[in-house]
Amino acid sequence: MLHSKANWKTLTIESDAKLINDIPFKLSPVVEKLLLQRGIRSSREAEKFLFPSLDDVHPPEKIQWMDKAATRVREAIEQNEKILVYGDYDADGVTSTAVLIKALEELGANCSYYIPNRFTEGYGPNEEAFRQAYANGFTVIITVDNGITAVHEANVAKALGVDLIITDHHEAQNELPDAYAIIHPALSENYPFKELAGVGVAFKFAQYLLGFFPKHLLGFVAIGTIADLVSLTDENRVLSYYGLKELTISNTPGISALKQICKIEGNVTEEDVGFKMGPRLNAVGRLQDAGLAVELLLTEFQEEAQELAEEIDQLNQERQRIVEVIRKEAEKMVDPSKFGVMIVYKENWNEGVLGIVASRLVKQFDRPAIVLNFNPETNELKGSARSIPAFDLFTNCMKVRHLFSKFGGHAQAAGMTIPLENVEKIQEALDGYMKEQLTEEDCKEEIIISGEVEIAEINEGLIDEINRLAPYGMGNPKPVFKIEHIPAEGRQIGSKKNHLKLQFREDGKLLDGIGFGFGNLYYAISPNTPLQVVGELGINEWNGNRKPQIMIQDMRIEEWQLFDYRGRKNVDFSFLANEEVIAVSENPLEYSFIPTISYEAKDQELQKVPHLILCTLPARLNDLIQLIQKIQPVNIYACFQLNDSAYLKTFPTREDFVWLYALFHKRKTIDMKREIQSIMKVKSWSKEHIVFMLRVFSELEFVRMDNGVVHVNPTPEKKDLEAADVYQERLRQLEIEQQLYYSNYEEFKNWFTPYINYLETEKSKEEMINGL
Template sequence: MLRSKMKWNFTYNEWNDSVSPVHGLTQLTQTLLHKRNIMEPDEIEKFLHPSLDNLHDPFLMSDMSKSVERVRRAIENKESILVFGDYDADGVSSTTVMVEALREAGAECDFYIPNRFTEGYGPNEEAFMFAGDTGYSVIITVDNGIAAAHEAEVAKQLGIDLIITDHHEVQEKLPDAYAIIHPKTSKDYPFDELAGVGVAFKFASALLGRFPKELLDLVVIGTIADLVPLQGENRILAHFGLQAISHSNRPGIEALRQVCGIDGHINEETIGFTIGPRLNAVGRLQDASPAVDLLLSSNVDEAIQLAEFINSLNQERQKIVADIAKEAEEMLASGEEVSDRVIIVAKEGWNPGVLGIVASKLVRKFDRPAIVLGIDKELGEAKGSARSIDAFDLFQNCMEVRDRFKHFGGHAQAAGMTLSVEQIDGLRKDLNRLADQKLSAEDYQQTLDIALTVDIENLSLKQVEEVNQLRPFGMGNPKPLFRVKHSPKEIRLIGSRKNHLKLQFQKENAKLEGVAFGMGELYPHISPHASLEVVGELGINEWNGKKNLQLMIKDMMINEWQLFDFRGSKHLEKNITIPDGEKFAAVTFHDAAQSPHQLPIYSHAELDGSEEFDGVLLLDLPNRLEDLAGLLKKQQPGKLYACYRLEDGAFLKTWPTRDHFKWFYGMLMKRKTFNLDREGDQLAARRGWDRSMVDFISQVFFELEFVKMEDGLITINSKPSQKDLQESVLYQERQYQLKIEQALYYSTFKELKDWLDSYMSPIEEEAVNGL
């Protein structure tokens, strides 16, 4: 038995799921499309082959015409326009898109991104007053502003026309702005899940009166980095955006490629794990303007310098995150902060720019919603970020206690907030109460949505390549997870610290390689030939021009009992690892004095099944097979360790047959006497027997009164009784002991496992001697 770390959610019933055949597609791909409710031929064609023709008219958005008209009037009147951006990857790419579009349209414009540490998220009164004093008559927000009710009033008082373009959740009150361009406030717009950069791109398209494909390399960054659903328009923009950024000659993109070591095609994972984090890092540690400067740059040397600077900031960010995460975990472990249904940790000096990443780490580690706050003692404020589990909508639940916050905004799974220090305990109490009311124990376990169970002999490179047509994967179009159930042919530790697993599955001529990063600790808990169930992402590993199927494993389990074979081992302490949280017992059938790891020792009679154990160690062999069979039927452990050694066994090198007994008796009849002490070794050597066999035959003859023995001298009994060898108690005992040793000690792993299998489930009584 090996427990999975996550909850496995099987999203299917059968392999084909009643899917009607579609010409040219494998059944695997069809099933995956069907699960996405894509079943009709035209829907399948649109999904697998996105087209720019399926993008919606930007003028369907509310206030789009009004906003474009205002910008054109500003251009005619030579008014200055300020683009008010945000400091994450979506905000940075949105700002760049808007600035480039405005400049191409002929506008006099610049951009402003608030400092996360001194100004916080979104519009603020001081920034708007500065814009008014500087002469800006139009402010266009990108990726922010939908919650800026007060700032909209400030803009009005200053005589500034505020155009809000945003995609974040709409709050109770809309700002009284000149115009609001937001998919969720536009009842006529067919798609409401655009990223901030997607909304900015729609504005750019409307303003320029054409489709600005040269901006797609920017659109894809914010669309993927901001984790919006990759469906509908987002899928189209991401699909063509990945093509555009892979061939982009924009100096900023080329510089990022160089410093990140990106070679070849850029996919969604490159943006999500390489480009996005670096652009995010700037605003997390300082003013985010260099990130916009990099994307706007037309000078190669300048772009390289900016990219190298941004890359160094990202390295610094990684260290800060690791340090804060360690502190937060120590606070939770020590009880300094309560780790309840919702984790809230706060400390003075924590950099608020990285707390969202720290919160994500805590969610993954503890399977709890997490809020991480940095305390500003002078202001008496706590500012930070929150991340959540699937079952707990952060936005909705925090809106129920909105009065606790000075500022709050975000999505279901991520949010940012500012509150007074005095409100932290109350917030913790409120959110834990809400979680207690709404969540069950299962909700706190991470879930893996499994698309299909596949047999390795049914997999092919063509199938996996076809599945890749579903890319780009992301929110709303997750990379499919597959379950494979098979005994690995080989399993070994890899990596410099031996903290990863590599598995080889094989069935007939089909092969599948599995890699489980960070799961090296499971190695001692997987027995040979175990029926392993693994869940992971199918891919293709290419090395030296050769392509192989590969499964990147996310979780694994073994749903049957396991046998760990340490028969004869003298290093049990080293070989056996007791998993944290599992209960083990050592069992003896005699009087074994030692057990590894100081486990409690029980006699086999003491274990009656009333106390459950995850693992049981057998320290010695039973006198009767029935004793072991009875123990197994009562106890049913998930793991059984054969730890016994055999110092003086009954297993002879050659078990004496009737011919051996007949020859020995004939020798005695001929010689009349035989000195066992002096001649035993010589006889054994001459006949090629083991000395123990000579002694055993002699003792059996003595018990059956065929011979007399005195001081090692054997003589023939002149009137022996007529008895069969089976009437000898010694013969019977040794024969039965041999049977035990053959079954439990000298058997192969498979033979031992098969025998034990008969008693590891509550079944009807069977003859234990039927080996």
């Protein structure tokens, strides 16, 4: 048995669900099921999803206050007023800034941008920045990707006579700012899609200002939308789909340099944005002034773009180093046994990377994490939080909003400032909410499985068809499939042997499975055992060859396992270091973490453990049976060694016994010290063969042994040879060796199976509980 690291949840659809009307294009059953799982029922919906069209983008004028805001900006342009675009320091914020600046410049606006410093100013508008903008002659300020919680700053702007236009997508709180206009899809009743990223909202405003659809700005939209992890459905899907195409063909200096530094060639994918481009743009604002990222996106000079891209790449490498240092420090502060929200803090932690550190802690410990930097001058903590899917961080933190100096974010991510004296109160409150709402099992990572596929079904054509559902992201996750099969081959790969490569075969079809970071599980998979793996299907291209593969995310084995190490010496059990394990052995094992017992161990010495190592053969099969049923292992490792095998010795036949007894009866007395060699030579018997028969005769009192001299009992009681204990002992030893040592693997496992019935009982209990 091998437990999965995550909870597996398989998506289901109604039994009668099907795509209505005729689909004008061919769909495999697998892709049809994927569409149904996404709520797509009609041929029109399927066509819109598989073939996104810019015609399906919603009109920007449906967003409330769009016309009022645009009228004020056009008036400012006509009167040559100075317009300030007030952005944010993440990838969504800098692309939002770039989109609006590009649009304003095309309109001839007198404009500039401002990105607050994460470390000295924090997120969103601040009074000092607004006052400085006023002093510098700006009469219109447009926020992008921020501002919806800036109640005080909006009042400051109004008092100064500056018209504040807020464009944002973050969740609004109890009070809205008193701004000139607020452009926010979620606050616009008539706008059909509420989940645009900040850059999507900025793009809508740019489109309305320009009076045409600015397709040339879609590359920025794709970067910000994908990097900000908003739902890639509806309008976001269309914008990202065409935005990725725009990034692929773009030859603007900034995008070209960014692709080059990310080593992106050919078609740009959502993974390129999410794992290469986005993190590099984010890295700038995490370590210094994010204006560097905006400059890269806006520059019109290739040489400058190249220099900026290289500088950004170096910052990203530094960011990675800092994250690892803080992660290790934070990890030591976490109590893995505690059920609740992890809150860790320390002085001089870089606030710009604390969200990343929080994400790493969540993944490692399956708990929500709040990671904060302590400022002794203000006696405040500032940082970021990340949560697990089952715990709505925003909703639960809002219950104690009064304990935060500042707070904002989403269900799964948030930023905050906390007075030091309130940390324990927040900890206590959030821990209480978690205990009310969740169990330990709820906290485990969850893998959503689209369905099970057979290996024979998987080919390049199917994978290409599945990829028509891209771009993948929130709301449209990349499909994860389950495969259950016995691996034909398996091996550890990588310089540190920390990755796993499996190969499955069925009906002449081959499928490779790659599990990065799963190398340690190589020893947890026994032969001839069905293995369940879940992961994403893809194509592996190498030296011009293309082969289907599954990128393994998790695996499990639902039946008990037998690992056959019989006759092998120095078996490596280091992979069990963090497991509950016990060994039956005459001598201590070299691994100090593995306790040893004997078959005669008392009940109080025995406990249920999942892993049982058998080094010593039992004297009786029943001894082993009883031990198994008391310990109830799910994995058994047989490491038996035989130095003196009864099975390999010839068992005397009845004729052998008759011949030897006849000799004794005829001679009456025989000195075996002198005669044994002659008997061995005449009968071609071994010495052990003769000694064994002598022990049987002696026990049955057919003969008496006296210092090597055999004396025949003249009046022996009639007894069967099998009545002798030594005879029975040899038979038992033969049976034990035959069953437990010399049997083949299938016979060996079949012997154990009837005695593992406790697993069926546990499974029945679990099914009953789940059923109820």
